[in-house]
Amino acid sequence: MSSYWLFKSEPGEFSIDELASLPDKATRWDGIRNFQARNFLRDGVRRDDLVFFYHSSCKTPGIAGIVRVISAPYPDPSQFNPDSPYFDPKSTADNPRWFSVDICLVRRFESVITAKSLKKLPELNNMRLFTQGRLSIQPVSSQHWHRIMAFNPGDF
DNA sequence: GCCAACGTTGGC
DNA sequence: GCCAACGTTGGC
Numbered sequence: 001m002s003s004y005w006l007f008k009s010e011p012g013e014f015s016i017d018e019l020a021s022l023p024d025k026a027t028r029w030d031g032i033r034n035f036q037a038r039n040f041l042r043d044g045v046r047r048d049d050l051v052f053f054y055h056s057s058c059k060t061p062g063i064a065g066i067v068r069v070i071s072a073p074y075p076d077p078s079q080f081n082p083d084s085p086y087f088d089p090k091s092t093a094d095n096p097r098w099f100s101v102d103i104c105l106v107r108r109f110e111s112v113i114t115a116k117s118l119k120k121l122p123e124l125n126n127m128r129l130f131t132q133g134r135l136s137i138q139p140v141s142s143q144h145w146h147r148i149m150a151f152n153p154g155d156f
Numbered sequence: 157g158c159c160a161a162c163g164t165t166g167g168c
Numbered sequence: 169g170c171c172a173a174c175g176t177t178g179g180c
Contacts, residue, residue: 008177008178010177010178034163034164034176034177035163035164036163056177056178056179057177057178057179058178061178061179115179116179132162133160133161133162133177133178133179134161134162134163134176134177134178135177136177
């Protein structure tokens with residue numbers, strides 16, 4: 001039984017277009033340094049789960065497309081790299097603090113489903129996206145997922 | 157660039 | 169374990 005998620009990224013850092021331009025359209029989702037997001041990623045996210053790719057802190061914040069989780073969660077290598085901005089001296093190989101997963105592109109929406117338009121739907125008022133800011137990995141209920149997909153129907 | 161919201165840190 | 173100070177997120 002797979003689950004639905006929403007991952008946030010600032011397109012200035014990493015956008016869905018960059019993902020689409022990669023040879024295999026796949027990458028590691030790393031750099032998560034928030035405990036609640038980490039817990040969702042480590043304890044909840046599983047291979048084959050589907051994820052809304054959300055663009056935040058940009059001109060048109062919203063859901064830019066869908067990606068699929070293609071690995072189990074595993075320790076984020078950047079936490080061990082002193083040269084990485086994500087280095088964490090408190091992490092050890094035996095007790096890593098941070099996790100990552102690999103993801104691949106499923107589809108890019110023709111246009112971003114804006115946060116503004118999502119906000120207009122009463123059924124989506126209680127999405128974490130709106131009730132809890134600053135959470136870069138969050139679960140999406142099946143109801144919310146399908147309501148949002150009805151926004152932009154497609155076949156995949 | 158502003159600033160509200162809120163997570164994290166560290167002194168006590 | 170409290171809480172003030174500080175840092176970050178993220179919409180506008």
